[in-house]
Amino acid sequence: MVEFLQIIAMGVLQGVTEFLPVSSSGHLVLAKHFLGLESPGASLELFLHGGTLLAIVVYYRRKLLALLRGFFRGERAALLYALWVLVSMVPAGAMYAWKGDEIESAYGSPFVVSVLLMVTGAALLSLYAVERRAPRPRPFGWFDALLMGVFQMIAMLPGVSRSGSTIFAARLMGVKPAEAAEFSFIMSLPVIGGAVLVEVLKNGVSPGGLAAWHCLAGAAVAAVVGWLAIGGLIRLLGRGRFHLFGFYCVAAGAASLALLLGGF
Numbered sequence: 001m002v003e004f005l006q007i008i009a010m011g012v013l014q015g016v017t018e019f020l021p022v023s024s025s026g027h028l029v030l031a032k033h034f035l036g037l038e039s040p041g042a043s044l045e046l047f048l049h050g051g052t053l054l055a056i057v058v059y060y061r062r063k064l065l066a067l068l069r070g071f072f073r074g075e076r077a078a079l080l081y082a083l084w085v086l087v088s089m090v091p092a093g094a095m096y097a098w099k100g101d102e103i104e105s106a107y108g109s110p111f112v113v114s115v116l117l118m119v120t121g122a123a124l125l126s127l128y129a130v131e132r133r134a135p136r137p138r139p140f141g142w143f144d145a146l147l148m149g150v151f152q153m154i155a156m157l158p159g160v161s162r163s164g165s166t167i168f169a170a171r172l173m174g175v176k177p178a179e180a181a182e183f184s185f186i187m188s189l190p191v192i193g194g195a196v197l198v199e200v201l202k203n204g205v206s207p208g209g210l211a212a213w214h215c216l217a218g219a220a221v222a223a224v225v226g227w228l229a230i231g232g233l234i235r236l237l238g239r240g241r242f243h244l245f246g247f248y249c250v251a252a253g254a255a256s257l258a259l260l261l262g263g264f
Contacts, residue, residue, distance in 0.1 A: 004211075007214050011225065014048040014051065014052060014226070015051065015222040015226035016226075018163075018222075018229070019052070019163055019185070019226055020163070020229055020232075020245065021120070021161040021245045022248060022252070023113075023117060023155075023160060023161040026113045026116065026117050026159035029108075030110055030114070034110075034264065047218055047222075050196055051218070051221070052192065052223065053189065055222070055226030055230065056192075059230045060185065063182065084183070084187075087142055088148055088152060089149065091150045092149065092156060094153075095153045106158055111260055113159035113256070115253065116159030116160050117159040117249050117252055118249065118254060118257070119253075120160050120246075121250030121251075121253060122250065123164070123165070123168050124242065124243050124245050125247070127242055143173075144183075145187070147169045147173060148166045148169050151169040152165065164245065164249075167180045167237070170183065171242070178234055178237065181230075
């Protein structure tokens, strides 16, 4: 029962932090350091990431189905959207191939995470001015996709939120809130899917000594909570309150840094 409740709790944490701009990777690093927490199974993260992948697919199912139909019919809009997603993948892919080991080493440094969490918070707070300016309607373009891809590359570092940084970039460029969130999450599908695939190729799909149904339950919880988190994030974006997450990130990063400097 303890194992089951722990996995459910991790599913909730994964579903919330994967989509809200608070850095799921950063929270995991800090939790492991301060609370001595460890994932009860290496392959559990595979299941949890699968749950968040499902959340995106379900939430944007109509958009994804329309894109698939359009793609196979050779429709220009669908082909262009697919090209934008491909462009957005290039920076992160190139950086991982070049500096993958160095990036992974940053996950062992709570100090780096604390600083980057504050940087993420400062960036989100700066969106207050953007959210108050008059809208500038214009079509989404390849440069928007590339810039969001660059920020997705930066978010490979723990403490930098992927959703926060990519939506931040889009809003700076004047992309409408709902459109910014939509592309941010759809462009993450090949990234999350790729991470899941790499894990499968390395370690297979065994639950790693855990009960399989416990892992599936955790994935289901991550999917449901993630689906709710996406909807909540979009509502806050539409109300011009996305910057409020910045207060949390700055406070969490500063508190963590203070504890680390205090010897904890």
